[in-house]
Amino acid sequence: MWDSGRVTGNDAHLPAPRPTPDHPHPDAAAPSLIAIEQLEDAKDDLRAAIKDRRSQLDRKALDSSARDITQQVLALTATLGLGAGDTVAAYVSRHAEPGTLPTLEALHAAGLEVLVPVLGPALDRCWGVFTGQDDLAQLAPGRPLEPRGTCEEATAVGRARLVLCPALAIDDAGVRLGLGGGWYDRALLHADPAAHVVGVVYDEEANHPPLPRAPHDVPVHGVLTPTSWWQLPAA
Ligand SMILES: Nc1nc2c(c(=O)[nH]1)N(C=O)[C@@H](CNc1ccc(C(=O)N[C@@H](CCC(=O)O)C(=O)O)cc1)CN2
Numbered sequence: 001m002w003d004s005g006r007v008t009g010n011d012a013h014l015p016a017p018r019p020t021p022d023h024p025h026p027d028a029a030a031p032s033l034i035a036i037e038q039l040e041d042a043k044d045d046l047r048a049a050i051k052d053r054r055s056q057l058d059r060k061a062l063d064s065s066a067r068d069i070t071q072q073v074l075a076l077t078a079t080l081g082l083g084a085g086d087t088v089a090a091y092v093s094r095h096a097e098p099g100t101l102p103t104l105e106a107l108h109a110a111g112l113e114v115l116v117p118v119l120g121p122a123l124d125r126c127w128g129v130f131t132g133q134d135d136l137a138q139l140a141p142g143r144p145l146e147p148r149g150t151c152e153e154a155t156a157v158g159r160a161r162l163v164l165c166p167a168l169a170i171d172d173a174g175v176r177l178g179l180g181g182g183w184y185d186r187a188l189l190h191a192d193p194a195a196h197v198v199g200v201v202y203d204e205e206a207n208h209p210p211l212p213r214a215p216h217d218v219p220v221h222g223v224l225t226p227t228s229w230w231q232l233p234a235a
């Protein structure tokens with residue numbers, strides 16, 4: 001187990017086995033279309049409430065939590081024994097997401113390879129190597145900043161020993177509520193099964209009451225916030 005010393009008081013049920021590209025739907029019984037629609041509606045309501053709360057964070061709070069997240073990520077990578085030459089996959093934060101820009105810079109400066117999403121046509125799950133904020137550009141309207149350099153295919157995330165995923169909320173079983181594109185759920189099918197998949201949220205979005213979970217939802221193994229990080233019990 002790894003954690004930064006935080007007590008989670010966790011008695012949640014265990015995450016389901018992680019799906020793979022060959023077996024993306026581990027659940028035996030497929031839910032009905034109506035059940036899926038209700039589940040999507042429930043997720044959308046939660047997303048709206050969390051985005052509304054995030055929209056009230058001012059620049060100072062966002063910058064300060066981004067710096068705190070960097071400290072937590074550096075402590076986590078040290079605990080996992082990651083260093084120069086290892087690969088970490090992360091995301092380029094935007095709007096009021098838990099900020100990652102100082103983290104990306106710090107990991108890059110420490111000699112790690114840092115992969116970030118590149119969407120490509122039809123929101124393809126490609127990855128680019130982060131080489132500094134100056135190399136990031138808005139390659140298509142409405143999308144997060146992306147590296148200008150070469151785009152690597154979806155399997156590139158298989159190199160990562162740590163994958164930091166954006167999330168709006170995470171429950172104690174590792175269910176992650178994302179933006180709603182299913183990008184990370186599909187991308188994580190290519191992660192190394194031994195990689196640590198960690199969702200990044202603000203403190204008040206962690207330990208969320210049980211989130212709606214669809215068969216395609218890939219659970220995370222751990223949670224990182226501006227103040228701590230911890231492994232979920234079954235990971
Ligand atoms: N920072 C960050 N990067 C990420 C994700 C994320 O949640 N956060 N993703 C997580 O999966 C993937 C991208 N997911 C996306 C999901 C939806 C839209 C989208 O709807 N864009 C709208 C404009 C929305 C806006 O401006 O706010 C559009 O294209 O019209 C874009 C990217 C990969 N990169």
Ligand SMILES: Nc1ncnc2c1ncn2[C@@H]1O[C@H](COP(=O)(O)OP(=O)(O)OP(=O)(O)O)[C@@H](O)[C@H]1O
Pocket residue numbers: 024043166176177178179180181182183184185186214216217
């Ligand atoms: N492995 C998959 N195969 C097919 N469709 C998928 C897969 N994963 C997600 N989807 C589809 O993507 C859509 C959005 O999924 P979901 O609401 O779980 O996104 P999210 O986890 O919030 O977002 P993200 O993963 O981008 O952060 C759903 O309609 C879902 O059916």
